[in-house]
Each structure stands twice: as structure tokens, then as C-alpha cells.
Amino acid sequence: MKPINFLITLFVVLSCLSNLLANNLQITNVNLPNDSTLNFNISWENSWRVGVAPNNHDAAWIFIKRRDCASGQWSHVDLSSTPADHSAAAPLEVYIDGKDASPEAKGLFLRRAAVGVGNITNAAISIRLKGLEIGEFDFRVFGIEMVQIPEESFYLGDGTGGSTVYRDGNTFNPFLVSSEDSINVGSSVGSLSTASTSYLPLPLPAAFPKGYAQIYCMKYEITHRQYVDFMNLLASDQIIPRNISVTVSRHNITGAWPNKATLVPHRAMGYLGWADLLAYLDWSALRPMTDLEFEKICRGPVTPIANEYAWGTNLVSNATVVVNDGTPTEGSSSPITPGAGLAKLGTAGIAGPLRVGFAAKTATSRLEAGATFYGVMEMTGNIHESVIGTRAPLGVAFTGDLGDGEVTKSPVPGFADVSSWPSKNAPLSTSSSSAPGKCIKGGAWTSTLAGEGKISDRIYANYPYGQRYNSQGGRGVR
Ligand SMILES: [Ca+2]
Ligand SMILES: [Ca+2]
Structure with missing residues (x-):
């Protein structure tokens, strides 16, 4: 336009x-x-x-x-x-x-x-x-x-005692977050813990956002249109590290800066490397969420349900049939099992993400729409949510400071520059040391692990890859 x-x-x-x-x-x-x-x-x-x-x-x-x-x-x-x-x-x-x-x-x-x-x-x-x-x-x-x-208490962990799941000390109980105070880690009740030491968090300072305080969360994953607009408004040197052109896995971004374009503006955007996501969020004056905030946004203040997904039950119906493909009303006609939520979780039928909000219609229920307690869409499935994890020192040093609307101009243009954001200069690299502090949540269209879409699953609690993956994007909070 x-x-x-x-x-x-x-x-x-x-x-x-x-x-x-x-x-x-x-x-x-x-x-x-x-x-x-x-x-x-x-x-x-x-x-x-x-x-x-x-x-x-x-x-x-x-x-x-x-x-x-x-x-x-x-x-x-x-x-x-x-x-x-x-x-x-x-x-x-x-x-x-x-x-x-x-x-x-x-x-x-x-x-x-x-x-x-x-x-x-x-x-x-x-x-x-x-x-x-x-x-x-x-x-x-x-x-x-x-x-x-809203500001309110909530639980971390779904009470299953799974090896990756947060729990209260050495019990199977979920851990109650009732303030933004610092959180200790350990086996005693009142300390945050996991069944497997491989997934233990680090102690969380008071400044680390824990999900208790009020935030606003993007209702949808970042879309093709949002990332295209961002790219086109960068300067000629800022675009170089942020430039994405892709026409596979149901993605479509073509053209040359500053006239980059997409045929699927409403579709969720994968291929966002960690530095791409952070740059977009800085430019939008938002910030990344933490993995604690992810659980709060999904579950709300209610008692956890074992193995629950973002819509609050442990049943999922996979969207395998797309209708109105590529249009503003793109959706799925796949049947929904009673008690299940509809999500794009796994590769069956559709080899890529769908339109954000694809499952929501005027009269759909929370389950049918796959919505979280608060009404946020696609927190289970579609595109992985790239968030800040609690397994790396750089991650727990995050203080929740916000983007200021500008990405770097010099000496290295095109990056987020918010002080506490972890690995904001992460290379778009396959190296597992390129983006310490990053983790991914919620599962995606590529997911093959049964538990990946579950709210409390932390199998990727430490996922420090800066690379552009076809299933990874995210959203901002503030
Ligand atoms: Ca998602
Ligand atoms: Ca900035």
C-alpha cells in the first residue's frame, strides 16, 4: 500500500x-x-x-x-x-x-x-x-x-511430573507463581524444580518477567505481512541481515527491498531466526516473552490439567485439510474430536503453517478455536513460539526491557539493541551455541514429538540455535 x-x-x-x-x-x-x-x-x-x-x-x-x-x-x-x-x-x-x-x-x-x-x-x-x-x-x-x-497468580507445570516439566520442589505438584519476587531452584517445597536435572532452570532474579504482572500479548503469531512491512521500512544497510525471501513450506515472500511482497499476508511467518524476531520486536516497541509467561498466557489462573494444550484439555485434533487456501478466510475443515482443540500440530496433510486465527470463526468455542484461557491464538501449534528460556545465564538476565522502535544503524546495522535481550546479535547459524537464552514452546506444523504442543512441555527449554527454521517464529508482548 x-x-x-x-x-x-x-x-x-x-x-x-x-x-x-x-x-x-x-x-x-x-x-x-x-x-x-x-x-x-x-x-x-x-x-x-x-x-x-x-x-x-x-x-x-x-x-x-x-x-x-x-x-x-x-x-x-x-x-x-x-x-x-x-x-x-x-x-x-x-x-x-x-x-x-x-x-x-x-x-x-x-x-x-x-x-x-x-x-x-x-x-x-x-x-x-x-x-x-x-x-x-x-x-x-x-x-x-x-x-x-491480567496481573494474577498462576501455576507452572501440569502436575504430571514429566522430566521436562516445572514442579514444586521434589513433589509432583505444580509451582504457584504469586508475585514477581525472585524464585529459588531446588528440591525443597517452595523452590522451582524439574524431575530431570537436565531441565532444571537457573534461579530467577526479581527482574526476570515471571508472568505474574500484567502484560499484553500479541493475539496472533507474527504474520507474513508484518515481517514484509518491517523489511520494507528498514534502511538499505539494515535490511541486509534481516532480508528473507522464501517460497517453500507454504511461505511466500518475494521481491527486492524496499518492495518486498507476499501472496499470503495473513499466514504465520516461519523462518524467523532469533535475531530476526528480536529485531522485529525492537522495531515494534514490544519485547519477547519468557517461557513462564508462555504458560501463564495459555493456562490462566486455573488449576492445571495433566498434559493440557493451550485450550485447556489434553486432546488435540490436527488440522490436516485446508479450505480457502491462501485467502483471508483460510481455515481447516478437519473434524474436531469432542473435548479437543483444533491445531496445526504435525506435518499430516498440510506441509506448512496456516493463516493466523485459522480455527476461529464467529461462533466457535475456545476449544474449536484452539484459543488460550485469555483468548490468544495458536499458542499450541502452527509456528513454534521462540521465547526466552530459563536454562542459560543470558536468558535469566533478561529484565523485560522494551524495544524503542529502532534497530541498530551502526556499526552493525539491522539488529535489536535492547540491553538485556539475550543473544540479540545471534548469527543465523546452525550452531547450537549461536543463540544462548532462546527456547521454543508450543509445538508447530513440523512437530513429531507427542508432547511438544503441551503447555508445560519444556523439551526445548534450551534451544540456542539462531538459524532460520521453517517452523520457528514468534510474537511479542509488552
Ligand atoms: Ca504457535
Ligand atoms: Ca532499539
Whole structure:
């Protein structure tokens, strides 16, 4: 799509249009009424805020990029961190989480102001920009669908006592996480442990995100469209290490920067090396999740069920038949066993990932949609979630600091540069020492191990490979 172009002088107003389709989220009518205000309309489907379990809401994470027409370079646009400087038409409100290291906000959330469900249709949004100098700019507004994960206690481990699974000391009991305080490791009750010492975590400092605190999680895996947009807005030297062209395993990214394109914009994106994922998350002002947060996002606060998948039962129906292949309504007609969730878990029938949210329809249940307790999609199956693990010193040194919207410019362009992110300069290498701190969760379309898609399975608790694998991608949280 064409970016919008604005000449910013002191009171010049231009009126151009643009829109952005990210799954079912649309941003339209972008315009700049003065030199520090950007207006647009936003729509998305099936928005919710509920006052009963799971007591949460969805949201859109909004961030803005601008291109200096003189230099051609895109850069991140800072926003006012004062909520009252922005406005959102009913039923939405603006939420600024205050987590950015800078005085300015790197983005903001739009969410329902009160309990309600339904579609958001052309809600008018006005955003106060900060730090724009006089010049001629193109603007792009990005929106990513998110799900709020409330602050609350939850359990690690599903009580099976499996060798890779977290447990409470030397018992078979799950381990209760009831704060962000540091967690000891050992065989006594109250310490985090595993049945096999090969899967023992390291002690977790207070600053390591444990999943107790509120976060927002991307509702879907990173899509082809999101990674293509990211690549096209990088600089000519930043794109070099991040450039992906692929037309196998149901992936489709072609073309030359800055006109890279995809025929399957809504399909989940594999082939993301660890450094690719981290660079995308830095650029989006998000961060990777930890493997503890993965379990919280899937299970919620409820009592664990042995061998459960992301939808809260221990039964899975595999999506083996694709319908509407390659379209915005791509899905699966595979039958769903009663009590099972539908997932793309294993290679049968379909040799690659499906559209994000492929199993969700208007009237589908949590099971049929394969959704987590909170409503996050495809946490079991489709593409492996690349997350921060607890087996490497670099992993547990992670403090949850956020991307700032920019990847490195020099001396080595194109990488995430957030201080505590492990192995952010990881080479795209098959070496098992290339990305310490990385682990993968949730299983994927390639999975052959029975347990891989289960919430508590940690068979890949230490998976320090920086390489681009056809089944690996991820998503961001904040
Ligand atoms: Ca997944
Ligand atoms: Ca950065």
C-alpha cells in the first residue's frame, strides 16, 4: 500500500488516505490536521472487555513510522506520554502503560473503555506526536491486535511430573507463581524444580518477567505481512541481515527491498531466526516473552490439567485439510474430536503453517478455536513460539526491557539493541551455541514429538540455535 505523504510546516494540512489491514484490523483516513496531531479511524472485529473470567480485554497496539522525504529514511515517531493529549471515540479509550524508558511513549493501546463485546467500526482516534521537526514526511500507522493478560497468580507445570516439566520442589505438584519476587531452584517445597536435572532452570532474579504482572500479548503469531512491512521500512544497510525471501513450506515472500511482497499476508511467518524476531520486536516497541509467561498466557489462573494444550484439555485434533487456501478466510475443515482443540500440530496433510486465527470463526468455542484461557491464538501449534528460556545465564538476565522502535544503524546495522535481550546479535547459524537464552514452546506444523504442543512441555527449554527454521517464529508482548 502507498504511504501517506505530509509536508509538515507550521500549519500546513494535507489530506491523503491510507489504510492498513492486519488480519481484521483496519486503519483508515490517516490525516494530519496540524504539525503535531495525527488522526485516523480504526476498525476491528470481535473486540471484547469482560468482567467475568477471564476478566480481560483485547486491544490494538498502535505505533507510527515516518519517512523523511529528503533522506528516504524511515524512523519511529514518539508520542506524548500524557493520556489526555490523545483521544479515542467511544467505545474505545487510550491506554499508555508507562513502561518506555524514554519520557515519550513509543506507542499506545486502544481498548474498550467499559465492559462490552462486538466490532469496532471506524472509531475516530487522535494522537499527539512528539519531536517532529519541520520537513516533508510520509507516515505509516501500524496496529497489532493484542490480548490483555491480567496481573494474577498462576501455576507452572501440569502436575504430571514429566522430566521436562516445572514442579514444586521434589513433589509432583505444580509451582504457584504469586508475585514477581525472585524464585529459588531446588528440591525443597517452595523452590522451582524439574524431575530431570537436565531441565532444571537457573534461579530467577526479581527482574526476570515471571508472568505474574500484567502484560499484553500479541493475539496472533507474527504474520507474513508484518515481517514484509518491517523489511520494507528498514534502511538499505539494515535490511541486509534481516532480508528473507522464501517460497517453500507454504511461505511466500518475494521481491527486492524496499518492495518486498507476499501472496499470503495473513499466514504465520516461519523462518524467523532469533535475531530476526528480536529485531522485529525492537522495531515494534514490544519485547519477547519468557517461557513462564508462555504458560501463564495459555493456562490462566486455573488449576492445571495433566498434559493440557493451550485450550485447556489434553486432546488435540490436527488440522490436516485446508479450505480457502491462501485467502483471508483460510481455515481447516478437519473434524474436531469432542473435548479437543483444533491445531496445526504435525506435518499430516498440510506441509506448512496456516493463516493466523485459522480455527476461529464467529461462533466457535475456545476449544474449536484452539484459543488460550485469555483468548490468544495458536499458542499450541502452527509456528513454534521462540521465547526466552530459563536454562542459560543470558536468558535469566533478561529484565523485560522494551524495544524503542529502532534497530541498530551502526556499526552493525539491522539488529535489536535492547540491553538485556539475550543473544540479540545471534548469527543465523546452525550452531547450537549461536543463540544462548532462546527456547521454543508450543509445538508447530513440523512437530513429531507427542508432547511438544503441551503447555508445560519444556523439551526445548534450551534451544540456542539462531538459524532460520521453517517452523520457528514468534510474537511479542509488552
Ligand atoms: Ca504457535
Ligand atoms: Ca532499539
